[in-house]
Amino acid sequence: MSEREETLSVARAWLDGYLRAWESNAPDNIRAIFAPDAVYRFEPWTPPLQGHEAIxxxxxxxxDEPGSFRFEGGVTAVDGRRAIVEGVTRYVAGTTYSNLWVVDLAPDGRADAFTEWWMDQASKS
Incomplete structure (x- = not known):
């Protein structure tokens, strides 16, 4: 398996774990997808969270409460240990977001760094 294929496989497994954590909000599921000293940015320009407890x-x-949203998307690119995820999140309440996530993967498959961009589709013209 090539490095690209391996990273793609790891990234897809990571995304599955992220979706489990998002649906459950269980601390163990959240910790399972982030390295202990991971950096997490909810928006690219904000100060990051660092480490399991902060994340x-x-x-x-x-x-988000379980069942309050639906995510459609997937890993669209990898470069080295970096994965790009594109998706759309539709909330039951009616808001729809376009998402772009940048995930730097550690050798164990957890994220060392995660940055998300989310754009409210209601503001597009």
Whole structure:
């Protein structure tokens, strides 16, 4: 298997784990997808969260309730250990977001760094 194919496989498994964590909001599911000292940015220009405890606390404070959204998308590119995920999140309440995520994967398959861009589709012309 080539490096690209391996990273793609790891990235897809990571995305599956992310979706499990998003749906469950379970701290163990969240920790399972981030390295202990991972850096997480909810928006690219904001100061990052760093480490499991900060990521879990922020995630659970901002959590989406199970069944309140549907995500469609997948890994669209990889470069070395970096994966790009593109998707659309549709909330039951009616808001729809376009998503772009940049995930730097550690050798164990967890994210060392994660940055998300989310764009409200209602603001597009």
């Amino acid at each position: 879990v606390a922020a995630w659970t404070d901002r959590r």
